[in-house]
Amino acid sequence: MTMVPEPYGGSGGGANLADILERVLDKGVVIAGDIRINLLDIELLTIKLRLIVASVDKAREMGIDWWEHDPSLSSGARRRELADENERLRERIAALEQRGEPA
Structure with missing residues (x-):
């Protein structure tokens, strides 16, 4: 029996994009980060980034x-x-x- 390699990005054994998206929206994902720009130890700019990816129902559960x-x-x-x-x-x-x- 000869095994034929599956093309790159195939669906063999791994979850497909729809499954991953469904899990992310069901559970929710939070991404947080800060960007700071300093000059000679003087803070010139701070940008706070907060990203929540979730379904509307999950967001409401979280009070958002x-x-x-x-x-x-x-x-x-x-x-x-x-x-x-x-x-x-x-x-x-x-x-x-x-x-x-x-x-």
Whole structure:
């Protein structure tokens, strides 16, 4: 019996990309790092990088839901922002009307 080598990147025995992605999204992965730029022991710039790769459900389990409150990412947040702005404008108009000033 002759063994024929499998081409590079084949699926023989190893997990395929879909399996790996499913595991990563199910468990979550955190990558953290800092970049610091110093000149003569004076810190000029610090950049803190934090990357979390997880499914939406896993992120919610971890208490991460910032995208739900960001108006640029969530239509619900945009509606809440507009409703808050409308309420502030109504209060302002009511205050102006009470003082007798035209709106």
